[in-house]
Amino acid sequence: MAEINQSKIRNFCIIAHIDHGKSTLADRIIEMTGLLTSREMQSQVLDNMELERERGITIKAQTVRIVYKAKDGGEYIFNLIDTPGHVDFNYEVSRSLAACDGAILVVDAAQGVEAQTLANVYLALDHDLDVMPVINKVDLPSAEPERVIEEIEDIIGIEAQDAPRISAKTGQNVEEVLEQIIEKIPAPVGDAKAPLKALIFDSVYDSYKGVIVFCRIKEGTIRKGTPILMMATGAKAEVVEVGYFGAGQFIPCEELSAGMVGYITASIKNVRDTRVGDTITNAQAPCSKPLPGYKKVNPMVYCGMYPADGAKYPDLRDALEKLQLNDASLQFEPETSVALGFGYRCGFLGLLHLEIIQERLEREYNLDLVTTAPGVVYKVYKTNGEVIELTNPSNLPDASEIEYMEEPIVKAEIMVTSEFIGAIMDLCQERRGIYEGMEYMEETRALLHYRLPLNEIIYDFFDALKSRSRGYASFDYEMDGYVQSELVKLDILINKEEVDALSFIVHAQTAYERGRKMCEKLKEEIPRHLFEIPIQAAIGSKIIARETVRAMRKDVLAKCYGGDITRKKKLLEKQKEGKKRMRQVGNVEIPQKAFMSVLKLDDKK
C-alpha cells in the first residue's frame, strides 16, 4: 500500500443534539463519496443495530473510512467516527472525541442551539478539537439559518458566518461540508517512528477473530506481529491483523501509523482487556506514559433481572455473557430473591443502557424477563467503619449499624425557553434539586444549572421535563460525586410478607408519598384472590401506607350448555395460562410487571 501522507488525512466526528440530523449527514457523506451507492445504502448506515434504527439514536460508536477527491485535485482520507448520542455513554463519547482532530457541529436550522449541542461542543473543545459548524434542515419552512448562526456565535462563541447551510435529507450543499472538512479540520500530527501510542476508542467481539480493537494511532506504527501491551489493564498480545474501516466491513492493510484510524486484532478473548480509553503500546519498546483521560467506567444503575421461567436461568447467564463480550460496561453477578428465585444483579451505565440490554435479551435471546426497579449505587457508612457500595436494596444493613449514607449527585444543565423556567424549576425542586444559577443565552432562552440526585432522574425525569416544557426543554448531565443524604429503605409487604424484590431506597422526605403511590399501583396490578390481601409500605417496622385488594367474591360461569363446553374449556385454559405469568409470593400471585411498578409512579392516567 502506498504511503499515506498525514496531510491528506482528516479524523473527525459529528456532534449534534438528538434529532438534529447527525446520522443523516453521516449517511449523505458516505453516499456522496461513493463508498456506497444510494441503492446499497440502507438509511443511516452507521446506526446498524436494529434497536438503534428503531430508536433513532446511536448506541455503539461506528467508524468509517472514506476517500474523497477534493476540488483541488487531491485525494483525501476521511475517518468519520460516529459517537454514541446519549448521556449514558458520555465517557465513550469523550474517548471517541479524543480519537479525532476536529468535529462537525450539526445544528438544526429551526431548533437552534440545545443543551446537548452545548454539552457536546464543550466536550469537543475540552479535547482541543476544532469545531466546524453546519446548519442543517434549511429546507424546513421554519428554518432560520441566519438566526441560528448568530446563536452559535453568541452562545458558543465560535465563528459561524460561513457555516454550510445544508439539508442532509435532500443532499443540498453537502459537498460544501466535504470541502470545508479539508480546510477547517486539521490534519493529524504525530511521529510514525516514535514509540507506539494508540488510543482505544471502541471494540467489538468477533467469534473468529476475537476482539477487534478500534484505535487511533497517536504516535508510532503498528503492524502484524507487533507485541502489544494495554497499559491500563496490563493485557499483552501479538497483533494478528491491522486494517481500516470500509462501510460495514473490515479491510486489512499492512500497517497503521501515526495519525491513522483503524483496527487491530490480536486473538484477544475478552473486551474487558481492551478498555475504551486505554493506551496500546509496543510491549518491547513502550512509550513513557499513557495517553491521558483513561477511566474505568463503573455502572451507575443496577437492577435485578430474573428469567420469568426459572428453568431459563442458565440461558440468561449465557445471553448476558454473550452481550458482555461486546459491552465491557455491562456487569452482572448472580443473586437470589425470595420472590423471584435465581437471577442476576446487573449494572448499567444508565437507564437507556438498561433498556437496551433488556430489549436485546428479550428479542435476540428470546428470554422472558422479570426486571426489578432500577436503582443507583449508594454508599453506606457503617458504625464499625466499613463502607458498602449498595447496589441491591435488600442488602442494606440494619439501621442500627448505619452511621450515614451517601447518594450520587449529577450536575445538570437544562436549557429552556423563558416561559417554562418556572415549571422546570418546580420540577427540579420536586426532585430535590439544588439551584446553582441561571444564565440567559439570549433574550428568550436560559440555561439552568442544578445539582440533582441521580436517583431522582433515572426514571422519568426526561419525560417530565419534556411534558412540562411542551417539548422545548433540553437536558444534559454529568456525574458529580456523592453527598450525604437522609435515605431510607422502603419495604413492601404483600399479605404481611415482605417482598424483597419490591424494596427500594428513597429519600426520607419523599418516602411517605412514594410508599402511598406504590401501594396504589400494586393494588391495580395484583388480581383479586380468594382472600383479602393487604398491601403495605413500611420503613423498618413502621407501616406508612396501606391498600387492600378485596377478596374475589365471584368467578363463576352461571350458565353453561352442552354446546358451550369447548368455550368453557378455553376460558379455564386462559385462566390457567394467566396464572403462569404470575410469581408466587407466600400464597399471593403477583404479575411479573408489578415488579417494575415503582417506575410508573408518576403516570398520569
Place this chain on the structure above:
Amino acid sequence: MKPLEIYVHIPFCVKKCNYCDFLSAPASREARQGYIESLCGQIRSYADAAKAYGVVSIFIGGGTPSLLTGSQIAAVFGAVRETFSVEAEAEITIEMNPGTVSREKLKAYRDVGINRLSIGLQSADDEELKTLGRIHTFADFLETYRMARAEGFGNINVDLMSAIPGQTVESYTRTLRRTAALSPEHISAYSLIIEEGTPFFALYGEGAGGHDEYGRLPLPDEDSERQMYYDTKRILGEYGYHRYEISNYAKPGYACRHNLGYWNRTEYLGFGDGAASLMDHKRWVTGGTPEELSREDEMEEYMFLGLRKMEGVSKTEFKRLFDVSMDSVYGKVLADMEDKDLLEQAGDFVRLTEKGIDVSNYVMSGFLL
C-alpha cells in the same frame, strides 16, 4: 344399548333479546320451513350410528322453538323416531317463550310425546323484562303457564335471571317467590352474563366507558349479585326445591336429565345450526370437523363438568372410566382446594363447597392437565 341424548336447535325468534348471544334471529316463514326440512335430513343421516343407542332425552332448544307450527314439530319428531329408538321413559323437553303458544300447539306437543316444557320467564317484573328486551309481560307468562297445566303438562321448568340492569335484591326476591308460588317442578336461575356482540355489551362490556351516564341502568354490584345467588337457594329451599347443579333447582325427582347428561358426559347428538355433539370420544359442532378427545381431555372434562353438579364427582366412577385413581392424577389439586375450603369430600364424592361455587372457575381451572 348405550344411552344417547338428542339436542335440536331452532335458531328462530320473534325479536332478539338485549343479552342474547345464541345463534338465533327472526326469519321468514319460508326460511323456517327450509330449515326444518334440512334438519330432518340431518337427523336421518345418522341412521347407522343410531343402531347402538337408545335415546334417553330430547331437548328442542333455541331461539324460540315454540314459533314452529304443530306440523313442523311433528316433522322433526317423525324424523327422530324413524331414525332412533327413543325409550318410553325418555325426557322430552321443548323451550318456549310466554305468549307464543296456543292450546292447539300445546296439544300438538303432547301428541308427539313432549313431556316437559321449559318456559323463559327471566323476571316477574315487567320493567326488568323491558330492560332485557323480552317481548312478554309477567301476565303473559301466567297465561301460558295456566294453559300448559290445563293441557296436562306435569313437568315444567321456568328460567329466571339475576343481575339484570336495574334489578335489586328485593325485586329479585319477589320474582323468586312469585315463581315458586306457582310450583313449577324445576327452576333454572342464571345470572346475566354480558356477552360480546350483544346490545348489552355496548352498554356494559369492556370499553363501554363511563359509569351510569344518562339512560343506562346500573348493573347490580358484585355483593348484591352474590346475595341474589344465596337468596335463590334459601328461598327456593323454603318451597321444596333443592339445588342439584350450580344454577338449577328442582322438586324431588325432577332434576333435568338432559342437563345432567352434559355434566355426566353422556353421549349426545346435536342437530341444527351451531349444535354441539359428543360421540365416540369426539366433539364437534354441526358442519365442523370433529375434535378427537384424548384420555387427558376426558379426565379434565369429567372433573370440570362433573363439579357443576352439587353431588360432585365420583372417585369410583373415575377409576372405572380411566383405570387410574382420581387421587393419583389430581391428588395435589384436590388437597390444595380442600385446604382452601373450596372442595370437600363426601363419601365417594368430591364436591364444591359453598365458597367453591362462588369461584368455581378458579377451582375447575385447577383440573386442567
